[in-house]
Amino acid sequence: MARKARTRTTAIAPVPMVGYDAILTDVVRLLETARRAAARTVNAVMTATYWEIGRRIVEYEQGGRRRAEYGAEILHRLARDLTGRFGRGFGVDHLELMRAFYLTYPPEVVAALIGGKSESALRELPAPSALAPRSSQNGKQGRR
16 A cells, blocks of 8 residues: 655744734724624614514504404414514513504604614515505504
8 A cells, every 4th residue: 555645734923914903903893893783773673673563463453343352362373473483572572562662652753763874764664464454544544
């Protein structure tokens, strides 16, 4: 059998680069800034989404006949289905909080909470399904 030739590896000492620390610091700062901005954007979109979920729950409940029993049934069913699909964070208690969030804050306040640059977050969310019952007051969607 032929022997494999052994190759000798030697550690190569890093060659000092003029200005490397400056570019590293600059790139690190850029990445940290981008991550903070991404987190703020995600928080703004999720805040708008939770408010919108609350709105859709309220509108669906208002279209029902037996509000109290019907509302509880909707929340339990949504909690089961959403938790099965998305995991934690969609239990009945959280859905009730989303509903209360919608009932407490008008869209202008939510837009201000999520920041001026994210004001369009509420408008960018998909429209409610045409299958869900909706309430109307002179052609406008009503709030309780």
